[in-house]
Amino acid sequence: MVIAVALTAAAVAACDAGAAENAPGEDAPPVVGEAAATPRIAWGTCPALAEGASRDPRLTCGTVKVPLDYRDPDGEKIEVAVSKLPAAKSRDRRGVLLLNPGGPALPGLDAPRAVAPTLPQSVLAAYDLIGFDPRGVQHSTPQSCRLDDPSLVGLFPYPAADGSITANVDRARTAAERCATNAGKKLRHFTTANTARDIDRIRTALGEEKISYWGQSYGTYLGTVYESLFPERADRVILEGNVDPTKVWAHAKDNWGRAMSERFPDAARVAAAQHATLGLGGTVDEVTRRYLALADRLDRTPAPVPGTPLALTGSMLRTVTYSLLLDNKTLPVLAQFWKAAVALADGTLTEADNQVLQQVFATPPPTPGVPADNQATMFLALTCGDARWSGDIGEYARRTAEDRAAWPLTAGMPANIWACAFWPKPIEEPVRVTGKGPRNTLILQNRRDNATPWEDGLGLYKALGRRAAFVGADNGGHYVYHQGSTCVDEATVTFLTTGRLPDEKVHCTDVAPR
Numbered sequence: 001m002v003i004a005v006a007l008t009a010a011a012v013a014a015c016d017a018g019a020a021e022n023a024p025g026e027d028a029p030p031v032v033g034e035a036a037a038t039p040r041i042a043w044g045t046c047p048a049l050a051e052g053a054s055r056d057p058r059l060t061c062g063t064v065k066v067p068l069d070y071r072d073p074d075g076e077k078i079e080v081a082v083s084k085l086p087a088a089k090s091r092d093r094r095g096v097l098l099l100n101p102g103g104p105a106l107p108g109l110d111a112p113r114a115v116a117p118t119l120p121q122s123v124l125a126a127y128d129l130i131g132f133d134p135r136g137v138q139h140s141t142p143q144s145c146r147l148d149d150p151s152l153v154g155l156f157p158y159p160a161a162d163g164s165i166t167a168n169v170d171r172a173r174t175a176a177e178r179c180a181t182n183a184g185k186k187l188r189h190f191t192t193a194n195t196a197r198d199i200d201r202i203r204t205a206l207g208e209e210k211i212s213y214w215g216q217s218y219g220t221y222l223g224t225v226y227e228s229l230f231p232e233r234a235d236r237v238i239l240e241g242n243v244d245p246t247k248v249w250a251h252a253k254d255n256w257g258r259a260m261s262e263r264f265p266d267a268a269r270v271a272a273a274q275h276a277t278l279g280l281g282g283t284v285d286e287v288t289r290r291y292l293a294l295a296d297r298l299d300r301t302p303a304p305v306p307g308t309p310l311a312l313t314g315s316m317l318r319t320v321t322y323s324l325l326l327d328n329k330t331l332p333v334l335a336q337f338w339k340a341a342v343a344l345a346d347g348t349l350t351e352a353d354n355q356v357l358q359q360v361f362a363t364p365p366p367t368p369g370v371p372a373d374n375q376a377t378m379f380l381a382l383t384c385g386d387a388r389w390s391g392d393i394g395e396y397a398r399r400t401a402e403d404r405a406a407w408p409l410t411a412g413m414p415a416n417i418w419a420c421a422f423w424p425k426p427i428e429e430p431v432r433v434t435g436k437g438p439r440n441t442l443i444l445q446n447r448r449d450n451a452t453p454w455e456d457g458l459g460l461y462k463a464l465g466r467r468a469a470f471v472g473a474d475n476g477g478h479y480v481y482h483q484g485s486t487c488v489d490e491a492t493v494t495f496l497t498t499g500r501l502p503d504e505k506v507h508c509t510d511v512a513p514r
Helices: 005-020 033-037 111-118 166-183 185-189 192-205 218-229 256-272 284-300 314-324 328-346 351-360 374-385 393-406 454-467 486-498
Strands: 060-067 077-085 095-100 127-132 211-216 234-240 441-448 468-476 506-508
Touching (some): 060 192, 077 111, 077 192, 185 374, 211 218, 218 454, 256 328, 256 441, 256 454, 284 314, 284 328, 468 486, 486 506
Parallel strands (some): 441 468
Antiparallel strands (some): 060 077
């Protein structure tokens, strides 16, 4: 997302061993025609929340039973948790709008609560907003590899200070072994294609002939797979912050270095404007040089964070930076974090600096009944289980060195090795995405998105061809709708309420700070 050449043979052997474990009949096509037998959802109380979290009281929840393995539809079943925020009583009701916030592996049961306040009454009157936890996530038969580091931070493989990936290879192999041992072979069925098949079971359980869909980030790939498998059952589809389906998943990070170099200046300008108080530099170039020097310093000498078991490393600095670049609203927090990180490394931490660090590194309370490593486990299950990765460790080392030299801000991480190099063979090939099907998809893409770059949005647009319209925004971050562009918002609402799509590409330049 991924140097010892002597380990290459071991890596290839590990991948081949996984492939040898394939069950008889594994290449049999999944059976999807059983959806008509899916019972209707019995709506009731939603699962317990984490301490301090709140929920829209109008939200109701239920479950849908789906096959673990769609090649054996009468075999073992798992449960998928679903939620509903009903449309306002109106003759204008069109149907349902299913939401997925991305991740991979983010829960979505409370997505209707997050999205509803951003939508006009015309949309709220037209659609029941439907949320769901995808298979394996949170309340939908949650999976766990019992990983030592339950956070996602440890999954991003930044090389050592000298560029070596030896430690990354060891961590990747260990994570794959943990998943094989603790989650077992069943984890291989927790894929995007099977999640898309679950969506069609949800559609049937809702009593709908068609389903509209809004996916963000990873959710764009899920939505693309759904409308590829079930083109006549997808009504109106919005894809926001997009994954190029031709790059899933080993090459999905190929543009991350360039994307970070284009997004980082947005935050550097915020820091430079406060040079008098932050002391990080008065220009974008000065702030960037200071940041790169700090990352290198922390790579070599991590700085313990007071009051926590953590030590701030260069990898952690980069991961926090990546996360806070996703939203324009968090750029001021990121600038304050950089100042606090410098003070921590220098041994001059103030109380105000420490408060910033405590805010950034605060651990959210656990969700009852959900393993601590659930998102990390399912992140691996999806990125490793959807498509095969190379097991050539020497090639990872070479590409990481090249990427590290080309894009200093990402330090070689996008090209480095992941646990996927040691993962068993996927149960099926990735779903092929083409331009065949109805014209019913709106692609929303920011120009400076560090998570799903502009080029990947264009890649999706090319793959879908005439099926899709493209609306690009001259904005930074991962979120496009409701981010200050009337041009984007009007195109989105018009599509949801009338089905009309722009005839040509639209480039929105009217972004105003919110």
